[in-house]
Amino acid sequence: MGLWCCLLVPPLVWLPGTGLACAAEDPNEVVLLHAWEVDPDLDTQWYYGTPPNYIQSVDIDKLLQGDLQQRVEEAQQIIVKANRGPVEDRRAVLDAVLDALAQKEQNRVLRMVLVSAASSLVQDTEEAQRLWDALEGDAHARRMVEPRLKDWKSQVALDRWRQVLAQPIADVRYAITVLEGIAAVGSSADADLVRRVLLSDGAVLPVQLAAATSLGQLQTSGLEELAGAIADSDIPRGKLLAVRLLARHTGSAAAARLNHIIDVGETAEQSLAYQVLASVDASAALQRAEAMLEHPDSTARRTAIDLLDAQQDVRSLNLQAALLADRNVHIRRQVRENLRRKAAHPELRQAVEDIVRFHLQGDRFEGIEQAVVLVSQLQLHSLAPRLLELVDHPREEVHVRAAWALQTLQLQPEVLEAISQRAERITARLERDATMSFTEEITAAFLFEALGRHRYRPADRYLRKYIPKADQKMRVITRTSAIYALGKIWEGSRDKGLADKLAARMLDDNPLDPEEITVQYASAIALGRIRHPSSIAQLERVPDDPPIARGVAAVWSIEQIRQASDGE
Incomplete structure (x- = not known):
């Protein structure tokens, strides 16, 4: 799937020298694709983000x-x-x-x-x-390799590690490597060695944390008393050490220790204790979920969301839905994705729609932006009028998404008319060389695409103004979307005059001032939709071959025109 410009706010990452934008990776991010990137879906590569995993030769x-x-x-x-x-x-x-x-x-x-x-x-x-x-005989090289041994589950250094733990360790980084290695490939027989490191007077906090983690992995029961003693002592971060000791424990004794730490510990200690409690006693953690949704640590809030999402009742749904407006972008995206999935259950669908409506009317832009995405994902067509209002929202996270969502819905005639009036005003601004921000251009482009998808013919009178290059006065992205819209509006019309104008844009390779590639691509696609027979000869002049975008579009359009002729 291609992507010329995915406006993802936040975060937005610019690729130097390309003029393209892409998002930092987040599995729950929704890429705001333009209609011409997916209609038709030609798998054209506009998005130059993470490079594919090609086989690398040596x-x-x-x-x-x-x-x-x-x-x-x-x-x-x-x-x-x-x-x-x-x-x-x-x-x-x-x-x-x-x-x-x-x-x-x-x-x-x-x-x-x-x-x-x-x-x-x-x-x-x-x-x-x-x-x-x-590496035999090269101690320095072996030390380089040792941190990776745990990843390979290799015991080649296990005897050496045991010898190291039996005596004071001055090198903190190496001590952590040894403790992590023993945790990965050691056995319960190593627990006493690790315990001595944990309780030694000279151990610094990073080594103690590694030792507590290691001991908690090696010994999965019976550490409740030790954890309690450390948590109640004056050892720095004793409660954090205690939680790490209990990470793999089960049962009521471990749960009681963890609950106590959640009650009296500091923020980081509470957060980690709650994560561990969720695995030790999920029902006890669920009882705390409502309170933990307000915890200052985002990981604690995420743990509460996961517990609530495992339930199938309206109360749990509404509790996690409050974090649709969370200050952490990853959390609110996770909640939005959870709600999208929950909407597939008939008994929860209405509750999800009510949540969407609530946040659309809210005063937190974070909740509004995610609700707007849900309107599109759940195809809540009746909410289009509210989206149109949100196109005027002061936050770009909201108004860009609102315009994007509109072009994915089935719009009522009055909404289309209002969009058309707005689009005409935008056109007049560009004709006057008025200043327009990039997000305003993107917003306008999405509105043009909404008109095109609905084949709204009254828009033709101003959309044609975007065909001439005119030193890009009408902006590249808006021209691309306007041309896409014209192709949809005049699909099957065989309008030769329009087709010839678009063919000129498609073939403009002036070495001193070439046409923009997205405009060339959209023009080629529009020719395939308008389907005038004379366009075939013009499409055959395209110098690019697939997978270059213009070449892909030309092949597709020639096929569309020929199929239309064969069907007569």
């Missing part, structure tokens, strides 16, 4: 036989490529790297880069053992 000969600089650069590239996606012939590349390491390469820079390259390629315990063996 030059093994250069890695093994090149000069020093080439070998270092190729090893560095292995790291980069492994992070981007699958490495071609990964095992063969790993074999080559391990062979180079086994040869005891003397250049320290190359050796360290090879160690990092190997670490980026290893995937399992057997490969971890091979890497460890290749």
Whole structure:
């Protein structure tokens, strides 16, 4: 699915030198696609966000036989490529790297880069053992690898880690690595060693936190008394340590300790205790959900939302719905997505619609923006008049989304007329060279698309003003959407005059002032909709081939025109 401009507020990320915008990743974000990006759905790539996971190849000969600089650069590239996606012939590349390491390469820079390259390629315990063996006698290189051993579930350093814990550890970072490793691959027999670290007088807080986490993973019962003693002591962050000890416990004793910490602890301690309580005793955590929805820590609020969302009653639905206007954008998106899913249940549908109406009339823009998205997702056509009012909302998060949502709904005649009047005023402003912000342009573009999707012919008198390039006086995005709308309005009309004007825009490759690619694309698509037979020759002159957008559009439009001719 393409995306020329996804106005996502917040956050908006600009891609330098492209003029494109894309959103920071969030699974619950809704991309505000323009109608011409999805109608027709040609899978044209307008969105240049996260690059696809192409298979990455490695030059093994250069890695093994090149000069020093080439070998270092190729090893560095292995790291980069492994992070981007699958490495071609990964095992063969790993074999080559391990062979180079086994040869005891003397250049320290190359050796360290090879160690990092190997670490980026290893995937399992057997490969971890091979890497460890290749580094025999190189304590520094092995220390580089040790933090990754837990990810590979490798026990190659377990005996060493036990020896380290048996004596005072001066290196805090290494102590944390050892404790995390033992937590991942150790056994309950290691619990006493970890306990001694936790309770040692010289342990600093980061090491104590790692030790408490490790002990809580190694021993999943019987730590309630220790947790209580630490929580009630004067040990700094004792309650936080206690919660980590109880992370995998179950039963009423652990739940009682956690509830006490929630009652008397500080913000971070309460939040973590509530997360653990949700897994230890979900019913007890659910009883606290209403209060935790107001907790200052967003993770605590998210935990409460998850517990409420597991219920299927109107009260739980309404409780979490209050956070549709939460100050944390990720939480309000999560609640919106939860409500969208709940609306699929007939017994909850009306409650969800009532929530949407409530927030549409609210004074918090955060709740309004999410309610607007729900209007579109749930196709609540009767709420279009309220969306039209919100197009004048002072917050761009609201007015842009309101315009976007309008072009996804079935609109009443009076709403279309009001949109048309607004669109005509916008056109008059642009003709006067009036200043217009980018969000105003996006809002106008969505309104044009609403008129096009409804084939609102009275709009033709001003939408045609967007066809001429005119030094982009009428703005690129609004021109693109206006041309899309004209194609929809005059679909099947075979209007040669209009088609010829659009063909000129499609084919304008003036080297000093070429037409914008989105305008060329929309013009090509519009020709396929208008379907004048003479447009085929013009479409065949398009120099681009698929998957370039204009080439895709030309192929599609030629097919549309020929099918229409064959059907006569």
